[in-house]
Amino acid sequence: MYGCHGKLLRVDLSNSKVNEEEIPESMHRKYLGGAGLATRYLWDEVPKGAAPLGPENKLIFMAGSLTGVVAPSTGRFSIVAKSPQTGIWGQANSGGRWGVDFKRCGYDGIIFEGASSKPVYLVVEDNKAELKDASHLWGKNVPETTGLLKDELGEKFNVACIGQAGENLVKYAAVMNDLGRAAGRCGLGAVMGSKNLKAIAVRGSIKTPVSNPEELKVHSKKQYELMDEAMLKMAMQAFGTTVVLDLVSVRGGFPTRNWQSGVFEYSDDINGPAISDNILTKNITCFACPIECGRGTEISKGKYAGHKGEGPEYETVGTFGGMCFINDLEAITMAGYLCNDYGIDTISAGNTIAFAMECYEKGILTDSDTGGIAINFGDPDVIVDLVHLIARREGVGDLLAEGTMRMSQKLGQDSEDFAMHVKGLELPAYDSRAVQMTGLTYATANRGGDHITAYVQGPTFVDAPFLMIEDSEIKDPFVADPSEVKVAVDLEDMLTTFDCVGACKFMGLCLNADDWVKLVNLVTGWDFDTAEYKQAGERVYNLARAFSNREGLTAEGDTLPKRLLEEPLPDGPAEGHVNELSILLDKYYQLRGWDEQTGKPTAEKLRELSLDDIAAEIWS
Amino acid sequence: MEVVVKPYLFLRQVFGVNKVVLDLPEEANVQELLQVLRCDYGMPEKLNVADGQLIFMDGYKPVGLTILVNGYNIKQLQGLYTTLNDGAVISLFPPAAGG
Structure with missing residues (x-):
């Protein structure tokens, strides 16, 4: 092996x-x-x-x-x-x-x-x-x-x-x-x-046996050279993942005030260049990565001066920044450090706090619930204080530690309408009303409201084609075009393989599929062609889906928060848009071979993927 | 008519500013705008106006700029022949990905 x-x-x-x-x-x-x-x-x-x-x-x-x-x-x-x-x-x-x-x-x-x-x-x-x-x-x-x-x-x-x-x-x-x-x-x-x-x-010191080490060395070198020429690498190296903030913002898709708007007027204060100019001390790199998108940072001014750590990533800036209406880069960075130290997902944390802010604004969450803390949009101290409370489950932090979905279920008063999660997982910092296909992939991602399952933001928000799939072109992000749903399905399947083989999905933006599959073959000794490799991704995608179906997930769960489906964006280039989900979802089910009523992969689809035993169990 | 050009990321270094306000003839298009930028705003030899490509730095291949007019990618409009309106905001991006 x-x-x-x-x-x-x-x-x-x-x-x-x-x-x-x-x-x-x-x-x-x-x-x-x-x-x-x-x-x-x-x-x-x-x-x-x-x-x-x-x-x-x-x-x-x-x-x-x-x-x-x-x-x-x-x-x-x-x-x-x-x-x-x-x-x-x-x-x-x-x-x-x-x-x-x-x-x-x-x-x-x-x-x-x-x-x-x-x-x-x-x-x-x-x-x-x-x-x-x-x-x-x-x-x-x-x-x-x-x-x-x-x-x-x-x-x-x-x-x-x-x-x-x-x-x-x-x-x-x-x-x-x-x-x-x-x-x-x-x-x-x-x-x-x-x-x-x-x-x-x-x-450890035990090497993994590799099928063809000599050729792997040569082929890998070629991949590094291709990466070196890629502008995408250069942009991420200079500005980290937050490099995309301006592109998302200019398109009117940067969730602001808990997704009440898609335009954040202070984006220059918290974008990639702002991080590089104000807090970046060094790039941090993962194993064998030529990109080095990680940010080693230190806060040099304000009340958090002297603290250092890693980040913030784009999502941390998007959730604690735009969603909470905060343009104080130091406070956002500090909140991110605390999440790292306590071990908290910054996407869910920032999103949950933004939800609490809107509940407070609307009087659904009151001073008696918060223990006297005014959870106002735009207050930089509040995000830092709340991270402490959440991690320790102290005071109102005990409620926020349950996440957006459970909070809204508990608070009621129509707060479910603006609880920005899918299947209980808080949504990341791309407003899908500005990119229709992103809305579809939020609704269908296996783990719930997630952006990186399909990363359809690549060919839409940030205009970067994916070389890993045959055709990743989305002609007009504002239009829900069923003929482009295949892009979403292909990306879900192909990017699933990255989580399987242990590689970074950003490689999928820079390297092409045949080269990539060759790399996998040289390591493993397998003889995949690109189609078979992608099908393995499809198999895993369907297996994960079947697990969730067995736990009770049906087609009803493949939806979006009411705000995205019914409240048009009030401003920016995507003004007037809501997510037109059903037209895309119908096509998606058809392409996936999933049953429209139950939301399960059909027995036929599962057998096609050599998952006969799974078919027997979920259709018994 | 006046239009606002906003370069982002590396392009801010190329331009040396975050924002340029230009006075253009009525109904000027994106290609004509790029021509003006090339002549007047320090992008000689770096901007190939004809196809909207940016020759970025020594040793790098020419790469496509992402050009948005009022938040719409010109690919969705009429490309380089997209006509600009008075007060248009033109955003220029080098290739980027992340998030």
Whole structure:
């Protein structure tokens, strides 16, 4: 077997047992490793109706076939579990170095099952693993936990862990690695906290066997050279992911005041150049990545001067900035640092706070609910204060820690209409009324309201074509054109493979599909052609969907917040637009081969993807 | 008529400013606007007006600019022949992706 070690760790937290287990080669190829393979284990092992924060749920870490090889931007890993935010398939993905360091221990993944009666952490080193007491780490934040473990085990150990937010079961708690990198979405940090698992410390020296190392070296070099010529790389290197803010803003799609507008007049104060000019100290790079989009920053003025850390990313600026109507870059950066330290997803946190601000504005949330805190749009101190309260579940933070959907269910008074989530996952910082296809992909993304499942913003908001699929052209983003739905489906399938093989989706913007598939083949020894490789992505996409269907997801869940469907944008280039979802969704179901009533993949589609056993179960 | 040109990201370094207000003849189009920019605003040799390409830096291939008029991509309008209105805001972007 190439590109993997063919074995994983099974950690029974209830009984403090750690075992090794083989992964059959056929499984690896069929589900491409990483998120795909983890999803198969989730389907097989987590029973229908399992409580997401109960011992029946499993937390599955999985590296991909490319994780740690010489090819560009291939240091990523995925975590899969049933999500406490959405109650369906949950997946989060992260870069940095941790995935590589873990894989060098000689394993492809870890399945955590049960729950420990006391705090523990797992230490993994060259073909061995051991659970240890973590009582002294409980209550510590991410930098403290990381530091203590390095002191204890050695500087070379790399740490993935939760902060206080995960311990306190904040619904959108993240699993953090390399201090500032987040497997952020779907609240998987809360799943880790529910199992009393504080951290995984790894150090390894075992190389992954590669099928054709010589040719891989040559081919990888070519890919790096292509990347070097790519302007996209240069722009992201200079300005980080926030490089897109101006493009989104100029099109009138930058969610402002909890999506009450798509135009944020102060965008110059918080955009990519503002970050570079005011707080950037160095670029931070993930393993083997020529882009270096990460921001090493330090706040040099104002009340947070002296604090340093990683970020903010575009999404942090978009949610804490535009959505909360804040143009104070230092406060946004500080809120982002705190999310990293406590282990919180910044998208869900910023979105939830913006929702609370609108509730407060409308009198739905009152001073008696907030303990006297005025949660006003535009108040920079409030976002920082609220992150503390959320992580500790103190005061009104206990309510906000539940996320936008649950808050709106509790508060009622029509607040559901402007609760900006899909399936319980808070939406990121692109207003889909300014790009119709983005609305479709929010409604259909397997993990809920997510932008990176299809990243259709590439060919729409930011005008960057995807070379990974045959045709990514969207002629007019303002028009809901069913003939372009194939772009969304193709992107979902192709980008799913990136979460499986352990590579960064930004490569999909710069490199072409045939070259990419060749790379995968050179590592794994497989003989995929591009169509077959993409079909493996489709298989995983449908498998994840089937998991969610088994948990009760129907076609009804594939929708958008009422605000996007019924309230036209009031200003900017997209003025007057709402999301015309149904016309796109009909075509989507047809292309996907999904049943319109139940929202399930048809038995025929599942059999076409060699998922006969899945078909038998969900159609029984 | 007056139009406002807003260069973004690297283009701000090329222009040296964040915003240019230009006086153009009535019904001028994007191509004519680029011609004026090329002659008057420090973009000699760097802007190939004919096809809206930007020759960015030594060693880099020419790349397409993204040009938006009032928030609409000119690809959705009439391309370089898109007519400008009085008060039009023209946004110029180098290729970018992220988020």
